Amino acid sequence: MFKKPDEIFEEMHRVLKQEGILSVANPHIRERDIISKIENNSNFCLADKNNKTYTFKKKLN
Numbered sequence: 001m002f003k004k005p006d007e008i009f010e011e012m013h014r015v016l017k018q019e020g021i022l023s024v025a026n027p028h029i030r031e032r033d034i035i036s037k038i039e040n041n042s043n044f045c046l047a048d049k050n051n052k053t054y055t056f057k058k059k060l061n
Contacts (some may be wrong), residue, residue: 005041013042020057021047021055024055027052034054044057045059
C-alpha cells in the first residue's frame with residue numbers, strides 16, 4: 001500500500017483536527033487489508049464504509 005505507512009499515518013494524524021477524518025478509496029486492495037493496515041499501524045479507527053470508500057477517525061489519545 002505505502003512504502004512507509006507508519007510515517008505517513010503519523011503525519012496524517014498530526015495534521016488532522018481532532019474531528020477530522022481520513023478517507024481512503026482503493027479498488028485494487030482487499031477490504032480487510034485496507035482496514036487492518038490502517039487500524040493496526042496508526043492512530044485511526046474505522047468510522048464508516050461506503051462501497052469501496054473507507055472513512056477513519058482519529059483515535060482518542
